[in-house]
Amino acid sequence: LEKGPLLRDRYGLDIGLVGAADSRGAAYCEAGLDLAQVMRLKQSGDTVARYPDAGRLGWRAAEMVATCDADLLLEASPVNLNAGAEPGLTCVRTALRRGIHVVTPNKGPIVLAYRELHDLAAEQGVELRYDGAVAGGLPALYLVRRDLRGARIHRIEAVPNLVTGYVMDLLADGVAWEETLARAHQEGVLEEDPSWDLEGWDAAAKLVILVNSVLDARAGRQHLVQLEDVARTGITGLEPETLRSARAQGMRYRLLAKAECRADGSYRLSVLPEPLLPEHPLGRLGRKQMGVVFSTDIYGTIAAIIDEPDPMPSAASMLRDLLDIMA
Amino acid sequence: LEKGPLLRDRYGLDIGLVGAADSRGAAYCEAGLDLAQVMRLKQSGDTVARYPDAGRLGWRAAEMVATCDADLLLEASPVNLNAGAEPGLTCVRTALRRGIHVVTPNKGPIVLAYRELHDLAAEQGVELRYDGAVAGGLPALYLVRRDLRGARIHRIEAVPNLVTGYVMDLLADGVAWEETLARAHQEGVLEEDPSWDLEGWDAAAKLVILVNSVLDARAGRQHLVQLEDVARTGITGLEPETLRSARAQGMRYRLLAKAECRADGSYRLSVLPEPLLPEHPLGRLGRKQMGVVFSTDIYGTIAAIIDEPDPMPSAASMLRDLLDIMA
Numbered sequence: 001l002e003k004g005p006l007l008r009d010r011y012g013l014d015i016g017l018v019g020a021a022d023s024r025g026a027a028y029c030e031a032g033l034d035l036a037q038v039m040r041l042k043q044s045g046d047t048v049a050r051y052p053d054a055g056r057l058g059w060r061a062a063e064m065v066a067t068c069d070a071d072l073l074l075e076a077s078p079v080n081l082n083a084g085a086e087p088g089l090t091c092v093r094t095a096l097r098r099g100i101h102v103v104t105p106n107k108g109p110i111v112l113a114y115r116e117l118h119d120l121a122a123e124q125g126v127e128l129r130y131d132g133a134v135a136g137g138l139p140a141l142y143l144v145r146r147d148l149r150g151a152r153i154h155r156i157e158a159v160p161n162l163v164t165g166y167v168m169d170l171l172a173d174g175v176a177w178e179e180t181l182a183r184a185h186q187e188g189v190l191e192e193d194p195s196w197d198l199e200g201w202d203a204a205a206k207l208v209i210l211v212n213s214v215l216d217a218r219a220g221r222q223h224l225v226q227l228e229d230v231a232r233t234g235i236t237g238l239e240p241e242t243l244r245s246a247r248a249q250g251m252r253y254r255l256l257a258k259a260e261c262r263a264d265g266s267y268r269l270s271v272l273p274e275p276l277l278p279e280h281p282l283g284r285l286g287r288k289q290m291g292v293v294f295s296t297d298i299y300g301t302i303a304a305i306i307d308e309p310d311p312m313p314s315a316a317s318m319l320r321d322l323l324d325i326m327a
Numbered sequence: 328l329e330k331g332p333l334l335r336d337r338y339g340l341d342i343g344l345v346g347a348a349d350s351r352g353a354a355y356c357e358a359g360l361d362l363a364q365v366m367r368l369k370q371s372g373d374t375v376a377r378y379p380d381a382g383r384l385g386w387r388a389a390e391m392v393a394t395c396d397a398d399l400l401l402e403a404s405p406v407n408l409n410a411g412a413e414p415g416l417t418c419v420r421t422a423l424r425r426g427i428h429v430v431t432p433n434k435g436p437i438v439l440a441y442r443e444l445h446d447l448a449a450e451q452g453v454e455l456r457y458d459g460a461v462a463g464g465l466p467a468l469y470l471v472r473r474d475l476r477g478a479r480i481h482r483i484e485a486v487p488n489l490v491t492g493y494v495m496d497l498l499a500d501g502v503a504w505e506e507t508l509a510r511a512h513q514e515g516v517l518e519e520d521p522s523w524d525l526e527g528w529d530a531a532a533k534l535v536i537l538v539n540s541v542l543d544a545r546a547g548r549q550h551l552v553q554l555e556d557v558a559r560t561g562i563t564g565l566e567p568e569t570l571r572s573a574r575a576q577g578m579r580y581r582l583l584a585k586a587e588c589r590a591d592g593s594y595r596l597s598v599l600p601e602p603l604l605p606e607h608p609l610g611r612l613g614r615k616q617m618g619v620v621f622s623t624d625i626y627g628t629i630a631a632i633i634d635e636p637d638p639m640p641s642a643a644s645m646l647r648d649l650l651d652i653m654a
Contacts, residue, residue: 003477006479007477009546010544010545010546011476137625137626137629139470139473139474139629142473142474146466146469146473146651147466149650149651150330150334150337150643150646150650151643152333217337219337219338278605279611284606284611298330298464298643298646299640299643299647300463300464300633300635300636301633301634302466303630303632303633303634304629304630304631305608305629305630305631305632306626306627306628306629307627307628307629309627312625313626316477316478316625316626319477319625320474320626323477324476327476
């Protein structure tokens with residue numbers, strides 16, 4: 001709604017929404033849905049299935065994707081690795097099979113079916129983009145795919161997750177674990193299943209996507225990495241005293257996702273809470289900041305950090321992907 | 328020489344050098360020059376004009392560009408704004424007119440003839456790239472042109488120059504001005520005319536290129552900015568005592584290039600030495616580091632920092648540009 005005029009003026013793009021789905025149903029209209037109306041329905045806690053005429057209760061997203069006439073799918077269902085990354089994976093797969101571009105910040109389908117989905121997109125001549133899957137609005141994957149081309153990446157260090165830093169900072173402040181988790185829930189930064197973030201699964205999934213983007217940029221069929229390849233330690237075992245004493249020594253704990261290139265070109269992957277000195281490129285990240293550092297052979301060391309005061313930048317990553325495909 | 332196999336394997340690119348020029352002459356051979364031989368000549372302090380058979384003493388770069396058969400020109404002559412950005416500008420213009428892509432980290436031609444050169448490239452259907460002109464190996468311009476698309480950029484802050492930070496750090500260490508300049512010369516970080524860096528011209532030129540990249544991404548013919556639009560203060564007037572006392576208070580001086588968006592969409596430009604707190608995204612830059620910060624409406628605030636231990640990353644920016652055009 002806000003960017004419509006800019007997209008028309010700057011890129012000659014007139015984007016119309018023809019379908020929308022949520023967990024209770026979907027709406028589809030070839031002539032287009034009214035964005036303001038869709039937003040009103042969602043903001044009032046209702047479902048798009050109640051969109052006048054076009055909506056149908058119980059109509060599943062994947063069914064709509066299987067029949068709609070559209071150029072591009074924006075897939076943003078919750079990450080769900082336990083349930084085979086559904087419903088996201090089926091929606092993404094269905095769209096690609098039908099020759100529809102896909103933009104998704106959903107880590108699930110990309111982690112579970114990286115090769116299949118990329119092959120499918122290539123076969124169909126459509127694009128699959130998921131820049132928002134790693135470090136929100138930070139263009140981490142674009143840095144790898146475009147700006148670091150021609151380089152060997154010796155090491156990647158990333159703090160790709162907000163909530164773990166938030167939690168560790170509160171604990172270092174002296175706030176108790178229970179109170180800390182309650183506040184994180186309240187702020188909406190913690191998923192319903194807190195172990196996804198706190199046990200480092202989220203950071204590990206993002207690391208896998210990041211490293212596969214590096215590996216995939218190489219020639220030939222590289223052996224891609226998987227979640228199981230990450231030596232993962234979450235933050236739930238941390239003693240608040242450890243965090244407090246690190247702070248007293250001028251250090252800040254962050255859940256660091258790391259990839260170290262081995263001599264054979266493969267990567268050693270780990271996710272581990274670490275005390276960082278202020279001199280570390282990620283050593284002064286605030287509660288709303290994420291970052292990634294690439295150590296390379298020819299481009300020196302490049303660090304990129306994002307400050308996300310609200311969820312907008314993560315959402316905007318989908319606009320970035322869309323523009324990259326369409327404009 | 329080092330990246331040849333990687334470029335072939337990864338991108339299917341087999342790059343051959345057909346011509347080379349320096350201030351004393353040029354060499355051209357349609358069948359290709361031997362890179363190792365060219366390098367040996369230069370490293371021994373000799374000229375490419377003495378390349379066996381292919382070299383000619385006194386043959387000017389621009390003349391070679393006017394007659395050679397090539398796909399792409401890598402133009403890396405020294406910045407020379409006083410002399411109309413020559414010989415770079417003529418080489419760039421000649422190449423574009425002849426339908427040859429141009430990659431250059433030379434700020435001169437881009438600052439002086441931005442619109443003319445872009446129009447020429449567009450007419451001829453070739454690419455003009457100069458990512459290395461701003462902050463060395465940091466992909467600052469690519470961030471603007473690709474990753475921040477769809478955004479309004481409220482503010483840009485940049486430390487795009489190494490030598491001024493180096494000089495201010497030495498002064499803060501208590502080293503005298505003369506000794507500081509001697510060391511900077513010795514390290515090769517200072518141009519022959521030190522005023523280019525120390526009076527802020529270099530930072531101003533980089534700011535102009537950065538802001539014009541932002542403005543040019545908008546629809547329609549924007550009013551581009553020029554060097555004269557930058558309120559510029561160099562570092563030569565700084566009292567060492569000021570730098571020392573800032574450091575005692577935990578701050579670090581950097582020559583900050585800043586662009587602030589006005590209500591009408593134009594930018595207020597300045598280059599000014601400023602004491603930065605450690606919390607500032609550019610507040611902890613070391614002597615070999617440069618950085619840029621973009622404050623945007625939808626992508627939050629994105630900071631990118633590069634650590635350049637040697638001149639390789641700045642040189643590699645030309646490879647990045649080349650790959651972006653050819654691969």
